[in-house]
Amino acid sequence: MKNGEQRIEFTLNGDKTSVTFPTFKTLLEVLREELNLTGTKHGCELGECGACAVLVDGKPVLSCLMLAVEADGTKVTTVEGLADDARLHPLQEAFADCGAAQCGYCTPGFLCTAKALLDKKPDANRREISEALAGNICRCTGYIQIFEAVEQAAAKMAVKK
Amino acid sequence: MAKRTLRVGYPGNYREIEVDSPDAEPAPWDADSKLAVVGKRSPRLEGADKVTGKAKYTADVKLQGMLVARVLRSPYARATARSIGLAKALKMPGVKAAIEVEKEARYHGQAIAAVAAETEAQAEDAVAAIEVDWAVGEHVVDVEAARKPNAPRVHGGKNPNERGGEAQNTATEEACVTALKKSHATVDITFTTPVVTHSCLESHGSVARWESDGSLTVWDSTQSIFGVRDGLARGFQLPAEKVRVVKEHMGGGFGSKLGMGQHSMIAARLAREAKAPVKLMLTRKEEHLAGGNRPSSVQRVRAGADKDGKLTCLWLQSHGTGGINGGANCAGPLMSLYNCPVRRLWHADVITNASPAAAFRAPGHVQGMFALESTMDELAGKLGLDPIEFRKRNDQNEMRQAEYGEGAKMAGWEARAHLPNSGGRHKARGLGVSASIWGGGGAPGAQARCVISRDGAVEIQCGTQDIGTGTRTIIAMIAAEELGLKPEQVLVKLGDTTLPFSHGSGGSMTAPSVTPAVRAATAAARGRVFEACAKSLKADADNLTAKGGNVVAKGGASIPWAEACSKIAGANVSEQATRAQNFRGYKDGTAGCQFAEVEVDLETGHVQVLRVVAVHDCGRVVNPLLAESQINGGIIQGLSYALLEQRILDDATGRMMNANFSDYRIAGPKEIPEISVVLFDVSNGRTNTGVMGIGEPPIVPTPAAIANAVAHAIGKRITDLPITPDKILAALGKK
Ligand code: FES
Numbered sequence: 001m002k003n004g005e006q007r008i009e010f011t012l013n014g015d016k017t018s019v020t021f022p023t024f025k026t027l028l029e030v031l032r033e034e035l036n037l038t039g040t041k042h043g044c045e046l047g048e049c050g051a052c053a054v055l056v057d058g059k060p061v062l063s064c065l066m067l068a069v070e071a072d073g074t075k076v077t078t079v080e081g082l083a084d085d086a087r088l089h090p091l092q093e094a095f096a097d098c099g100a101a102q103c104g105y106c107t108p109g110f111l112c113t114a115k116a117l118l119d120k121k122p123d124a125n126r127r128e129i130s131e132a133l134a135g136n137i138c139r140c141t142g143y144i145q146i147f148e149a150v151e152q153a154a155a156k157m158a159v160k161k
Numbered sequence: 162m163a164k165r166t167l168r169v170g171y172p173g174n175y176r177e178i179e180v181d182s183p184d185a186e187p188a189p190w191d192a193d194s195k196l197a198v199v200g201k202r203s204p205r206l207e208g209a210d211k212v213t214g215k216a217k218y219t220a221d222v223k224l225q226g227m228l229v230a231r232v233l234r235s236p237y238a239r240a241t242a243r244s245i246g247l248a249k250a251l252k253m254p255g256v257k258a259a260i261e262v263e264k265e266a267r268y269h270g271q272a273i274a275a276v277a278a279e280t281e282a283q284a285e286d287a288v289a290a291i292e293v294d295w296a297v298g299e300h301v302v303d304v305e306a307a308r309k310p311n312a313p314r315v316h317g318g319k320n321p322n323e324r325g326g327e328a329q330n331t332a333t334e335e336a337c338v339t340a341l342k343k344s345h346a347t348v349d350i351t352f353t354t355p356v357v358t359h360s361c362l363e364s365h366g367s368v369a370r371w372e373s374d375g376s377l378t379v380w381d382s383t384q385s386i387f388g389v390r391d392g393l394a395r396g397f398q399l400p401a402e403k404v405r406v407v408k409e410h411m412g413g414g415f416g417s418k419l420g421m422g423q424h425s426m427i428a429a430r431l432a433r434e435a436k437a438p439v440k441l442m443l444t445r446k447e448e449h450l451a452g453g454n455r456p457s458s459v460q461r462v463r464a465g466a467d468k469d470g471k472l473t474c475l476w477l478q479s480h481g482t483g484g485i486n487g488g489a490n491c492a493g494p495l496m497s498l499y500n501c502p503v504r505r506l507w508h509a510d511v512i513t514n515a516s517p518a519a520a521f522r523a524p525g526h527v528q529g530m531f532a533l534e535s536t537m538d539e540l541a542g543k544l545g546l547d548p549i550e551f552r553k554r555n556d557q558n559e560m561r562q563a564e565y566g567e568g569a570k571m572a573g574w575e576a577r578a579h580l581p582n583s584g585g586r587h588k589a590r591g592l593g594v595s596a597s598i599w600g601g602g603g604a605p606g607a608q609a610r611c612v613i614s615r616d617g618a619v620e621i622q623c624g625t626q627d628i629g630t631g632t633r634t635i636i637a638m639i640a641a642e643e644l645g646l647k648p649e650q651v652l653v654k655l656g657d658t659t660l661p662f663s664h665g666s667g668g669s670m671t672a673p674s675v676t677p678a679v680r681a682a683t684a685a686a687r688g689r690v691f692e693a694c695a696k697s698l699k700a701d702a703d704n705l706t707a708k709g710g711n712v713v714a715k716g717g718a719s720i721p722w723a724e725a726c727s728k729i730a731g732a733n734v735s736e737q738a739t740r741a742q743n744f745r746g747y748k749d750g751t752a753g754c755q756f757a758e759v760e761v762d763l764e765t766g767h768v769q770v771l772r773v774v775a776v777h778d779c780g781r782v783v784n785p786l787l788a789e790s791q792i793n794g795g796i797i798q799g800l801s802y803a804l805l806e807q808r809i810l811d812d813a814t815g816r817m818m819n820a821n822f823s824d825y826r827i828a829g830p831k832e833i834p835e836i837s838v839v840l841f842d843v844s845n846g847r848t849n850t851g852v853m854g855i856g857e858p859p860i861v862p863t864p865a866a867i868a869n870a871v872a873h874a875i876g877k878r879i880t881d882l883p884i885t886p887d888k889i890l891a892a893l894g895k896k
């Protein structure tokens with residue numbers, strides 16, 4: 001480890017992972033640049049757009065605002081870890097089916113944020129959905145198909161239980 | 162050319178016309194065509210890639226030995242760099258190249274110099290170490306101030322800041338004055354609209370790599386791979402074949418990524434200096450400062466109507482600024498939508514020390530429609546006419562006439578009179594309408610190739626790009642229709658200049674330009690498969706069709722698609738086609754209308770849009786799921802423009818004060834109304850597919866419909882966008 005570097009150990013998408021990186025790097029940068037997980041996007045790097053949202057211990061976190069050192073010992077889930085092996089998560093399936101991903105650049109952030117919501121509140125209504133997603137910006141879809149996708153996923157998950 | 166008779170029009174209103182279509186092309190689809198794939202809701206083919214994070218954007222490209230670039234931008238709205246010192250920056254750790262870009266800064270955020278280093282942090286440090294000896298000049302960013310005779314000249318010397326005058330074939334002022342005098346009702350209103358930025362979620366950016374043979378490969382977040390290719394070839398004086406531009410996925414463009422951006426040139430120059438690949442992605446701040454914008458407008462509209470509710474005069478005097486260049490004309494709707502005997506346009510582009518404008522989803526039309534349709538409501542009020550009735554009396558477009566009927570039903574137009582008082586205490590509701598107008602008929606020249614292999618695999622190659630709209634999926638659907646296959650059985654290759662040429666994706670041109678070429682190429686390749694397998698079916702190739710995954714002979718004999726393809730001599734058949742001229746079909750241009758219902762909080766001035774009903778046509782609808790997505794997205798961008806967005810420049814410093822997403826607000830999940838979309842399926846007989854574009858039409862009417870709804874709710878008209886709470890309260894006399 002060089003001067004000015006840090007090493008952390010955490011669980012990333014279910015796998016024990018250790019990574020070394022310059023101490024100043026955000027979790028977003030470490031995911032994308034050191035770990036090559038480019039599914040998590042950057043739209044502002046100021047905590048204003050939600051494109052970089054990931055789950056840290058199940059909670060949605062803007063990874064551009066979190067230093068990677070803070071992730072030591074946590075469980076981090078990114079869009080790459082939402083699917084169960086080859087089976088897409090119901091949210092992923094619904095986003096693809098409903099046309100909720102237009103350019104798709106905002107999609108990973110919406111998926112992670114929506115997953116945190118449905119994990120906590122599987123029967124969320126449209127108001128609660130828009131409330132939970134309020135920190136995520138999409139410039140393409142007009143959000144309607146995103147709402148529909150979250151509702152469709154929630155319905156599917158309810159049946160499965 | 163072959164003469165073909167087609168049934169054209171829309172449900173309830175069809176007629177037959179004769180068109181000349183190229184002999185080599187399949188017979189154009191018309192109202193009687195029974196299609197199995199086209200017209201069905203079909204999810205995007207790349208959906209799985211986009212929801213798993215596999216889809217690669219320019220921002221995600223990572224190459225061996227790749228450097229990261231950062232740009233030094235002018236902190237001044239007007240300044241000259243007497244010298245740009247790169248020596249110190251070049252000695253910083255990790256720095257591999259530094260270049261000068263421009264010495265004359267004419268706006269805050271103009272690129273001055275750039276560096277490439279091993280890491281982003283090193284590049285940022287190096288940019289901070291560039292030494293510039295600035296001579297700060299005088300700037301002007303306010304559009305009215307820039308028009309004054311003593312204003313600082315943005316382009317120096319005697320160049321005026323204002324460029325404009327009368328349009329050609331426009332009525333004289335005297336004719337307008339006379340017409341207005343004779344009118345039964347007149348209005349004279351000045352409307353203003355702000356500068357707004359595209360705010361694509363993925364910023365502009367490029368990754369450039371010079372190959373050992375002196376050729377250049379560039380990955381670019383662009384709406385026009387061939388535009389970037391040609392720009393770079395010119396910039397480096399290379400033959401076009403020596404430049405390859407690739408774009409697999411991109412995070413939005415909306416017009417700001419048409420043509421080559423300066424960042425592409427910078428990345429390629431740095432890569433050449435450094436002898437290593439270079440990535441340059443703009444930051445959010447740079448995106449606001451220099452990524453393009455929609456020009457502002459000041460529109461004085463004088464209009465009149467006679468007592469039968471017929472327009473007598475439309476007179477637009479307008480100016481606006483697209484920064485250091487860029488036209489701000491927004492007269493399209495006023496000059497073309499309604500019948501009117503006397504029409505006059507005087508317009509001036511005002512040059513200011515602000516970043517240059519770029520095409521933005523329906524350039525000019527969004528601003529212009531807001532002014533025109535607000536005017537129409539005011540006139541209707543003076544005439545005591547229902548706003549829709551007034552519009553219909555002046556609108557010849559039979560499709561829009563029908564669309565008004567459909568939309569009014571859905572929006573509850575009859576009950577409109579009771580709305581303002583139905584919101585409860587401290588709330589007022591209103592319902593407004595606006596027309597939409599746009600072209601979107603496509604252009605000749607787009608090419609596509611269809612390759613069918615012996616194993617039955619089908620590949621369409623087309624150098625267009627999917628900017629998020631679903632072009633990939635639409636191409637696959639057209640080919641699948643022609644071959645009796647499923648869209649997922651067609652592999653679509655696009656986004657690479659080594660593929661057959663296609664235009665940039667702007668002007669709602671992609672689907673109408675590309676689909677006819679794809680269909681023609683596929684039909685030709687299919688013909689070759691038929692020839693190859695005809696013997697096994699004991700039939701004439703002319704008597705074969707492809708459907709349901711089989712090749713079927715007239716008598717009923719059939720073989721599976723893969724078996725038919727196995728008869729191909731050689732590895733594959735390959736056919737290329739070029740998109741022909743539009744035929745003289747039923748109709749050019751698209752029509753539409755939207756209705757917006759709003760609730761205004763009379764205490765806070767907050768406007769919530771409750772519902773939008775959108776009725777649009779775009780020729781043959783290839784995939785309603787994608788078309789609706791375009792409409793939803795256009796409406797919300799229009800809502801955002803109507804209520805939230807504006808770039809704020811500080812007069813004193815010339816700097817942008819809100820170059821981020823918290824001070825430059827765009828509509829988020831909580832601002833979203835219920836949206837009902839009605840798609841008019843129109844058979845237009847203008848190409849072999851009859852497809853038209855729908856990217857732009859849906860943003861055109863939304864701001865006007867919302868403004869009309871607000872005026873209906875509170876009985877006062879806001880003429881200055883965005884309609885913010887302070888303006889509502891001021892109009893209500895509460896401020
Ligand atoms: S990139 Fe983190 S919120 Fe925008």
Ligand code: FES
Binds near residue numbers: 100106107137
């Ligand atoms: S799909 Fe493009 S930003 Fe959301």
